[in-house]
Amino acid sequence: MEQLSREAEKSTPKVICDPKDNYILIKGESYPENSFEFYEPIMDWVEEYMDQVNNENVEVELSLSYLNTSSTKSLMCILDILEEAYQEGKDIKVDWYYDEENELSYEMAQDFMDYLEIPFNLQVKEED
Amino acid sequence: MMKNILIELEKKLKKYGIIISFTGAFTQGIIEEMGDALKTYLNEKKNTKGKVYKIFSIYIELTQNVKNYVYSLDSEEEQEKILTSGVVIIGESGDEYFVSSGNLIRNEDIEPLEEMINKIDNCDEKELKKLYKKRLRQDIKKDAKGAGLGLVDMARKANRNFDYEFNKREDGYSFFTLTVHV
Numbered sequence: 001m002e003q004l005s006r007e008a009e010k011s012t013p014k015v016i017c018d019p020k021d022n023y024i025l026i027k028g029e030s031y032p033e034n035s036f037e038f039y040e041p042i043m044d045w046v047e048e049y050m051d052q053v054n055n056e057n058v059e060v061e062l063s064l065s066y067l068n069t070s071s072t073k074s075l076m077c078i079l080d081i082l083e084e085a086y087q088e089g090k091d092i093k094v095d096w097y098y099d100e101e102n103e104l105s106y107e108m109a110q111d112f113m114d115y116l117e118i119p120f121n122l123q124v125k126e127e128d
Numbered sequence: 129m130m131k132n133i134l135i136e137l138e139k140k141l142k143k144y145g146i147i148i149s150f151t152g153a154f155t156q157g158i159i160e161e162m163g164d165a166l167k168t169y170l171n172e173k174k175n176t177k178g179k180v181y182k183i184f185s186i187y188i189e190l191t192q193n194v195k196n197y198v199y200s201l202d203s204e205e206e207q208e209k210i211l212t213s214g215v216v217i218i219g220e221s222g223d224e225y226f227v228s229s230g231n232l233i234r235n236e237d238i239e240p241l242e243e244m245i246n247k248i249d250n251c252d253e254k255e256l257k258k259l260y261k262k263r264l265r266q267d268i269k270k271d272a273k274g275a276g277l278g279l280v281d282m283a284r285k286a287n288r289n290f291d292y293e294f295n296k297r298e299d300g301y302s303f304f305t306l307t308v309h310v
Contacts, residue, residue, distance in 0.1 A: 010160045010164075011156070011160055031163075031188050031192070032156070033156040033192075033195070065177075065181065066181050066184065066185060068185065068188050068189060068192065069189060069277045069278050069281045070192070072264065072277075072281075073264060073267055073268050073277070076264060076268060077268060099177055101176050101177040101178060102176075102177040102178050102181055103178040104178050104181045104182060104185070104285075105181075111257075111260070111261075114261070115261060115264075
């Protein structure tokens with residue numbers, strides 16, 4: 001499988017989906033005009049990747065300071081895919097990094113945790 | 129003449145505490161540029177990061193809601209008419225901020241929107257949280273573009289109920305204004 005990456009732009013986050021390191025990163029702010037268009041390739045990638053994961057430790061790093069509601073929907077779809085794999089017994093660790101001064105990011109994580117079984121490790125971000 | 133317009137405008141902006149205002153079609157580029165200016169201004173005013181993102185998020189949801197409404201319509205002529213009717217202002221009043229948006233709306237679309245707003249206004253924090261979760265799941269299933277989730281999200285961040293109005297016109301449209309206090 002190929003790596004998928006996107007540099008951060010004004011309204012879209014930085015994305016790294018690395019199958020060799022078993023690492024997924026989504027970092028930044030997300031409020032694109034069409035969030036489905038932005039996230040669809042990532043959803044497809046995660047789905048295909050999860051199908052081929054066996055007992056590797058998969059690390060998912062989410063460091064999001066702001067998501068608009070349509071990005072929240074898209075991220076939820078990605079988390080649903082991870083959740084399904086987690087429930088099948090795959091080793092997936094989700095780290096959510098937040099800025100202590102930004103309670104919004106913390107609240108977003110709380111919402112996701114409320115909707116999902118897969119645990120989030122909440123971590124305070126050292127710097128930007 | 130121009131000078132007089134500016135004096136008049138400056139007085140009005142001061143009187144209502146308006147920091148940023150824009151009228152015309154909200155393109156993604158304009159939304160981003162104004163959003164940057166807004167964040168810079170709020171940071172300079174020593175607001176916490178959480179507060180800055182709260183105000184920013186209401187601004188984004190309001191402007192993107194207008195756009196989503198426009199693109200839910202079939203006729204290009206109607207899309208153009210509604211998109212160019214858009215206005216957004218961000219201001220300060222006492223110790224809170226407000227974000228207001230205005231746009232034309234077809235009269236037949238008023239009822240479901242007003243119902244949704246009233247429903248949200250009658251929810252407490254816990255009920256809003258539940259409604260948000262329900263709406264999020266529904267929207268994912270249907271890939272819906274309605275204003276529902278955006279409105280619930282804004283209500284969760286707002287200090288108090290929405291201020292809104294529908295001003296009926298002669299041509300089958302109304303001018304809808306919505307203010308969120310944060």
